[in-house]
Amino acid sequence: DTGVSQDPRHKITKRGQNVTFRCDPISEHNRLYWYRQTLGQGPEFLTYFQNEAQLEKSRLLSDRFSAERPKGSFSTLEIQRTEQGDSAMYLCASSPQGWDYGYTFGSGTRLTVV
């Protein structure tokens, strides 16, 4: 296992289209997080899974956003009816139980809505 994998790396979509991103965490990590990073800013928390359970959603995650983690393995983040303001880097991270190991982030999916 070489780390957290995200697919696709880049996505360009037209406004109003739906997009889905995938994250494969480090296999032994039971915690998975989604963050959003806009240009010139630090990552902002979107949502958190422990195994298959989604335990918290940020108010940044509007009703157009949905995330899943079936069977506690990979996760998907779907954005419906994309808007230009959704253009950002979407980062996935994972961590084992116990905080001191910190997060391992993937390389992100860069979304551009035109």
Place this chain on the structure above:
Amino acid sequence: QQQVKQSPQSLIVQKGGISIINCAYENTAFDYFPWYQQFPGKGPALLIAIRPDVSEKKEGRFTISFNKSAKQFSLHIMDSQPGDSATYFCAARIEDDYKLSFGAGTTVTVRA
């Protein structure tokens, strides 16, 4: 509202010099303060972290200084190298929570 304020936005340092990045916070419930390094096209990578019961932590050329009373912490990069050119983020976490609040980032450029 950004819970962690980071400065400067960018800095340029000569090879062999010292880079200093500062962060300040208001929430006294924060109990874990990591620094992340991010290269273009990559996700952030954990560099070094500190808890508030320690005033300084050093790992190689990277040192965190922590001032609990002032609610400030800083990253010092000693003997800066061109390979250190990256964006650095400070972050903070509330005790028993799992999500991080990040600063806005500092882009460090090390000139050879």
